[in-house]
Amino acid sequence: MxxxxxxxxxxxxxxxxxxxxxxxxxxxxxxxxxxVLEVVERARVSKTTFYHFFNSKEDLLVxxxxxxxxxxxxxxxxxxxxxxxxxxxxxAGIRRYLEICNDHRPVARLLLVSSAGLSSAVEEVxxxxxxxxxxxxxxxxxxxxxxxxxVSDDQIHTAAQAMVGAINEVVIHKIIVExxxxxxxxxxxxxHIAIGAFTMLAENQMSFKGGMRL
Amino acid sequence: MxxxxxxxxxxxxxxxxxxxxxxxxxxxxxxxxxxVLEVVERARVSKTTFYHFFNSKEDLLVxxxxxxxxxxxxxxxxxxxxxxxxxxxxxAGIRRYLEICNDHRPVARLLLVSSAGLSSAVEEVxxxxxxxxxxxxxxxxxxxxxxxxxVSDDQIHTAAQAMVGAINEVVIHKIIVExxxxxxxxxxxxxHIAIGAFTMLAENQMSFKGGMRL
Amino acid sequence: MxxxxxxxxxxxxxxxxxxxxxxxxxxxxxxxxxxVLEVVERARVSKTTFYHFFNSKEDLLVxxxxxxxxxxxxxxxxxxxxxxxxxxxxxAGIRRYLEICNDHRPVARLLLVSSAGLSSAVEEVxxxxxxxxxxxxxxxxxxxxxxxxxVSDDQIHTAAQAMVGAINEVVIHKIIVExxxxxxxxxxxxxHIAIGAFTMLAENQMSFKGGMRL
Amino acid sequence: MxxxxxxxxxxxxxxxxxxxxxxxxxxxxxxxxxxVLEVVERARVSKTTFYHFFNSKEDLLVxxxxxxxxxxxxxxxxxxxxxxxxxxxxxAGIRRYLEICNDHRPVARLLLVSSAGLSSAVEEVxxxxxxxxxxxxxxxxxxxxxxxxxVSDDQIHTAAQAMVGAINEVVIHKIIVExxxxxxxxxxxxxHIAIGAFTMLAENQMSFKGGMRL
DNA sequence: TATGAATGAGACTTCATTCAT
DNA sequence: CATGAATGAAGTCTCATTCAT
Numbered sequence: 001m002x003x004x005x006x007x008x009x010x011x012x013x014x015x016x017x018x019x020x021x022x023x024x025x026x027x028x029x030x031x032x033x034x035x036v037l038e039v040v041e042r043a044r045v046s047k048t049t050f051y052h053f054f055n056s057k058e059d060l061l062v063x064x065x066x067x068x069x070x071x072x073x074x075x076x077x078x079x080x081x082x083x084x085x086x087x088x089x090x091x092a093g094i095r096r097y098l099e100i101c102n103d104h105r106p107v108a109r110l111l112l113v114s115s116a117g118l119s120s121a122v123e124e125v126x127x128x129x130x131x132x133x134x135x136x137x138x139x140x141x142x143x144x145x146x147x148x149x150x151v152s153d154d155q156i157h158t159a160a161q162a163m164v165g166a167i168n169e170v171v172i173h174k175i176i177v178e179x180x181x182x183x184x185x186x187x188x189x190x191x192h193i194a195i196g197a198f199t200m201l202a203e204n205q206m207s208f209k210g211g212m213r214l
Numbered sequence: 215m216x217x218x219x220x221x222x223x224x225x226x227x228x229x230x231x232x233x234x235x236x237x238x239x240x241x242x243x244x245x246x247x248x249x250v251l252e253v254v255e256r257a258r259v260s261k262t263t264f265y266h267f268f269n270s271k272e273d274l275l276v277x278x279x280x281x282x283x284x285x286x287x288x289x290x291x292x293x294x295x296x297x298x299x300x301x302x303x304x305x306a307g308i309r310r311y312l313e314i315c316n317d318h319r320p321v322a323r324l325l326l327v328s329s330a331g332l333s334s335a336v337e338e339v340x341x342x343x344x345x346x347x348x349x350x351x352x353x354x355x356x357x358x359x360x361x362x363x364x365v366s367d368d369q370i371h372t373a374a375q376a377m378v379g380a381i382n383e384v385v386i387h388k389i390i391v392e393x394x395x396x397x398x399x400x401x402x403x404x405x406h407i408a409i410g411a412f413t414m415l416a417e418n419q420m421s422f423k424g425g426m427r428l
Numbered sequence: 429m430x431x432x433x434x435x436x437x438x439x440x441x442x443x444x445x446x447x448x449x450x451x452x453x454x455x456x457x458x459x460x461x462x463x464v465l466e467v468v469e470r471a472r473v474s475k476t477t478f479y480h481f482f483n484s485k486e487d488l489l490v491x492x493x494x495x496x497x498x499x500x501x502x503x504x505x506x507x508x509x510x511x512x513x514x515x516x517x518x519x520a521g522i523r524r525y526l527e528i529c530n531d532h533r534p535v536a537r538l539l540l541v542s543s544a545g546l547s548s549a550v551e552e553v554x555x556x557x558x559x560x561x562x563x564x565x566x567x568x569x570x571x572x573x574x575x576x577x578x579v580s581d582d583q584i585h586t587a588a589q590a591m592v593g594a595i596n597e598v599v600i601h602k603i604i605v606e607x608x609x610x611x612x613x614x615x616x617x618x619x620h621i622a623i624g625a626f627t628m629l630a631e632n633q634m635s636f637k638g639g640m641r642l
Numbered sequence: 643m644x645x646x647x648x649x650x651x652x653x654x655x656x657x658x659x660x661x662x663x664x665x666x667x668x669x670x671x672x673x674x675x676x677x678v679l680e681v682v683e684r685a686r687v688s689k690t691t692f693y694h695f696f697n698s699k700e701d702l703l704v705x706x707x708x709x710x711x712x713x714x715x716x717x718x719x720x721x722x723x724x725x726x727x728x729x730x731x732x733x734a735g736i737r738r739y740l741e742i743c744n745d746h747r748p749v750a751r752l753l754l755v756s757s758a759g760l761s762s763a764v765e766e767v768x769x770x771x772x773x774x775x776x777x778x779x780x781x782x783x784x785x786x787x788x789x790x791x792x793v794s795d796d797q798i799h800t801a802a803q804a805m806v807g808a809i810n811e812v813v814i815h816k817i818i819v820e821x822x823x824x825x826x827x828x829x830x831x832x833x834h835i836a837i838g839a840f841t842m843l844a845e846n847q848m849s850f851k852g853g854m855r856l
Numbered sequence: 857t858a859t860g861a862a863t864g865a866g867a868c869t870t871c872a873t874t875c876a877t
Numbered sequence: 878c879a880t881g882a883a884t885g886a887a888g889t890c891t892c893a894t895t896c897a898t
Binding site: 541551555558559583586587589590591592593594595596597598600601602605614617618620621622623624625626627628629 | 800801816819832836
């Protein structure tokens with residue numbers, strides 16, 4: 001997989017030329033506002049080639065999402081692994097994620113806000129990426145807090161998903177819409193929230209029975 | 215404002231007939247897959263009338279979203295107000311929100327996953343609703359935890375936004391996709407997460423200075 | 429019948445207000461380019477009133493044509509009657525006709541070129557007017573040339589019709605399109621042509637038998 | 643230019659398929675009563691193709707007129723050229739014209755009565771055809787009568803135009819409306835009228851000075 | 857009668873997609 | 878593979894006409 005986010009040569013193979021052209025046009029003027037003709041003209045390939053590699057206009061978007069999300073996740077995981085202090089892994093990952101979103105704000109906007117509702121295939125790709133992100137969060141935070149194993153795995157997974165939603169929502173509001181620059185502070189805050197959430201979960205893990213409340 | 219979610223008579227005025235028809239078709243076969251022709255045929259009004267009330271196909275979606283989101287928020291706030299025990303208000307609101315999403319799963323799907331990316335106007339409506347939801351969370355949780363006033367308002371707002379994202383992400387994965395039925399448990403979990411997040415925030419409010427980490 | 433061409437007060441009765449408004453708008457921007465709304469707004473009456481007096485937008489045009497063509501024919505006949513010299517009657521009529529077309533060029537354009545093809549009713553009105561004009565020509569010229577009665581009435585009628593076409597064609601090309609001003613010269617020419625045609629007809633009335641030629 | 647009037651295969655290229663379909667529909671139920679949808683359905687092409695070849699519904703009519711009028715004029719000129727007797731050329735042309743109008747009465751109706759008033763472009767095409775027809779008349783008749791060159795060219799042109807109007811008017815009344823069959827007699831009559839008109843013109847060419855009358 | 861909402865038809869346009877050369 | 882013609886679906890808009898108040 002050739003990087004769409006971090007490499008900036010021009011691609012040789014038509015498929016990547018198309019993905020690159022699509023990335024620029026979709027982030028520039030939006031997916032719906034971009035016609036297939038514009039994509040193939042920018043990529044300097046023919047419509048025949050386009051339909052050889054992609055089943056439809058939306059398929060291009062799906063593959064583009066797949067590439068981008070994979071890249072982002074890989075980069076986040078790589079960064080966390082580089083962090084030697086075990087208590088800082090989740091922070092490092094979250095921070096890197098915010099950084100990428102901040103550095104490629106149009107791409108983040110495309111992935112997070114201007115994307116859904118286009119096809120179930122796109123939703124599925126996003127869904128899978130969220131699941132993987134949640135797994136990363138789950139695994140990073142788990143090693144940071146003392147877990148007595150009393151919290152069910154299912155609850156922890158749900159909490160991890162919730163944190164993914166929390167992070168993305170903050171990215172949308174703070175980074176994309178409000179254009180906040182202090183990534184470190186946001187990452188710190190989100191990491192705190194995550195740790196707080198998991199900690200609270202561990203402490204109160206037995207307080208819920210059936211319809212009872214805390 | 216006439217309720218689109220909870221009333222089920224047939225409307226008299228063409229605007230509501232169109233909104234109702236759109237709700238059914240968009241939740242049934244999707245926004246993009248529904249043509250204006252189908253909407254006006256189901257609503258039994260003319261295309262001219264459609265374009266009299268709505269500037270475009272997307273404008274109909276925007277107004278539909280506005281109505282639905284207002285309704286949901288109002289219902290959530292109303293339910294929280296009915297809860298007399300002050301420590302249970304946030305739980306009551308979250309629980310009601312999950313309940314509505316569960317009872318109207320196609321609508322929830324429309325609002326949460328199959329909607330964005332259609333126009334900036336839709337995004338804006340969703341954004342505003344999220345902000346209002348965050349305010350509700352913020353106000354509900356604030357009265358439940360002992361706040362020494364040491365946490366900045368901005369941080370609490372961000373945390374509230376994060377919680378909105380957390381809740382919606384869980385709704386998408388657990389209620390919409392996985393079709394989980396135990397609303398109470400999910401609400402309990404999410405409420406815990408929220409309280410945990412806010413508590414951790416209060417405890418560590420001073421631990422972050424510049425680029426430092428927890 | 430109130431004159432639309434030569435009177436210039438504002439009308440009291442809605443029907444004439446509508447006809448007058450239509451005349452101005454149709455000659456100004458064309459029949460097809462004028463909407464019913466514009467007509468009723470200019471006439472300061474309601475759509476209800478419009479459809480009380482006229483069955484349709486085209487019906488208004490038909491009645492307008494009827495009025496205008498009647499007026500023009502009446503004026504042409506009146507002028508010919510005022511001419512005492514019997515040999516000048518046809519010239520006087522033709523001259524007056526050209527004069528009216530020249531003085532009201534937009535109206536002439538409407539009647540002669542921008543009108544047909546709209547409905548069979550319009551065509552019929554025009555057809556009748558042409559027939560009446562032909563009768564005038566026929567009667568005027570008949571008294572001017574010595575007729576031995578050898579020419580069939582049918583032939584003379586046809587020749588008269590031909591002269592109507594000849595006159596109108598010249599009006600279109602010379603007065604409307606080329607904007608020629610020397611009405612007298614044109615009238616003289618056309619009158620000559622008419623007399624020449626009828627004379628030739630009389631001289632050669634027996635030369636045609638079956639498929640033979642002159 | 644492929645003949646629309648005299649050929650009767652089905653066309654290959656969409657443009658001619660559309661022109662042919664339009665010819666049938668416009669002559670059958672009228673231009674205004676025919677929708678673009680009907681035209682493309684009859685021609686078995688798509689609306690996109692329609693708007694690729696024609697700018698508008700009216701543009702199709704304009705191009706159709708152009709083709710038809712060119713065809714008719716060409717046929718008339720060709721017939722006159724085949725006539726060896728120089729004194730019969732104008733008769734031959736006029737006769738052929740009447741014959742075509744008689745053989746294709748719906749087309750003649752379309753061209754002569756149900757056409758104008760639709761757009762200035764249509765009027766222009768008709769105007770040009772009339773001018774060309776007038777030139778044909780002028781040239782044909784000029785060689786038949788002894789011209790001393792005393793009549794101004796402008797007058798002869800005007801007379802020729804008048805004859806075009808005369809012929810068309812007779813076609814409308816006698817052939818199209820009254821459905822007369824004796825083409826030969828009508829042609830003979832019209833030719834006589836034309837010759838009479840031109841002769842009279844030549845005889846009296848100096849009798850008009852300024853505002854004087856014959 | 858006036859007003860204005862509503863209708864229904866149809867013109868025009870853009871595009872994703874297909875197909876022949 | 879490239880080119881470009883053609884398709885068909887659907888969005889948008891304008892109007893003549895009708896109807897209720």
